[in-house]
Amino acid sequence: MENLIHDLEALSQLQDFDNKISKIKEIISSAPAKIEAKNQELSQKREEIAAIKKDFVDSSSSIKEQEAQLAQKEQAVGKYNAELNSVKTNAAYSALIEQINKAKADISVIEDKILGLLDGVEAKSAAVKKAENDLKDFENKIKTDISNIEDEVKQGQDSVSDIEKTRQEHKDKISKLVLDQYERIREGNGGAGLSYVENGCSCSVCGTVLRPQLLNQIKKNTSLVFCDGCSSILFFKS
Ligand SMILES: [Zn+2]
Numbered sequence: 702m703e704n705l706i707h708d709l710e711a712l713s714q715l716q717d718f719d720n721k722i723s724k725i726k727e728i729i730s731s732a733p734a735k736i737e738a739k740n741q742e743l744s745q746k747r748e749e750i751a752a753i754k755k756d757f758v759d760s761s762s763s764i765k766e767q768e769a770q771l772a773q774k775e776q777a778v779g780k781y782n783a784e785l786n787s788v789k790t791n792a793a794y795s796a797l798i799e800q801i802n803k804a805k806a807d808i809s810v811i812e813d814k815i816l817g818l819l820d821g822v823e824a825k826s827a828a829v830k831k832a833e834n835d836l837k838d839f840e841n842k843i844k845t846d847i848s849n850i851e852d853e854v855k856q857g858q859d860s861v862s863d864i865e866k867t868r869q870e871h872k873d874k875i876s877k878l879v880l881d882q883y884e885r886i887r888e889g890n891g892g893a894g895l896s897y898v899e900n901g902c903s904c905s906v907c908g909t910v911l912r913p914q915l916l917n918q919i920k921k922n923t924s925l926v927f928c929d930g931c932s933s934i935l936f937f938k939s
Pocket residue numbers: 896904905906907908909928929930931932933
């Protein structure tokens with residue numbers, strides 16, 4: 702009886718080590734996905750900023766196009782004006798005047814367009830500058846985040862080695878029979894081998910309310926008692 706209590710108390714400590722190891726291993730195994738998510742965030746930010754830059758470049762190109770059209774129209778007006786001096790008929794004169802007026806009307810429309818685009822392009826240029834600064838900050842943030850995740854993994858690996866070493870030493874305090882049962886149940890249960898009686902009547906792992914007969918057996922401490930719900934070894938934690 703004394704031996705069993707001693708075994709279960711030691712097992713309780715062993716499970717604490719195992720839980721710590723599992724928790725750290727979970728952190729380690731989830732790290733690549735976390736890093737991947739951080740890199741995705743960065744790609745997304747870069748795409749957003751590329752779109753802002755493209756918008757600015759497109760507007761600048763539009764201005765250049767409109768300016769080229771403006772130059773063409775102004776050249777045409779100059780040409781028509783020169784031709785006015787050499788026309789022979791009234792009809793030809795009127796036709797030229799009409800073309801000049803039309804070209805001037807087009808020039809006015811193009812000038813308005815250019816003014817509108819210039820207004821917009823200034824704001825877009827400022828947006829590009831802001832976006833580039835934001836990106837620098839964001840890149841630094843992601844870099845720090847990833848480095849923190851990597852540090853956590855490194856620390857986790859060191860801790861796991863330390864805890865595993867202590868666990869190994871601690872394991873020798875427990876009888877092989879109890880230890881084997883615990884390992885087997887823990888494996889099947891996905892993490893819990895030993896369970897505590899909570900509120901005097903239920904299993905701490907699965908919540909099953911324990912039969913009075915089981916509770917009596919646990920109190921007697923003459924043999925291992927298992928939970929009906931999750932098969933964990935039951936133990937009254939002192
Ligand atoms: Zn249970």
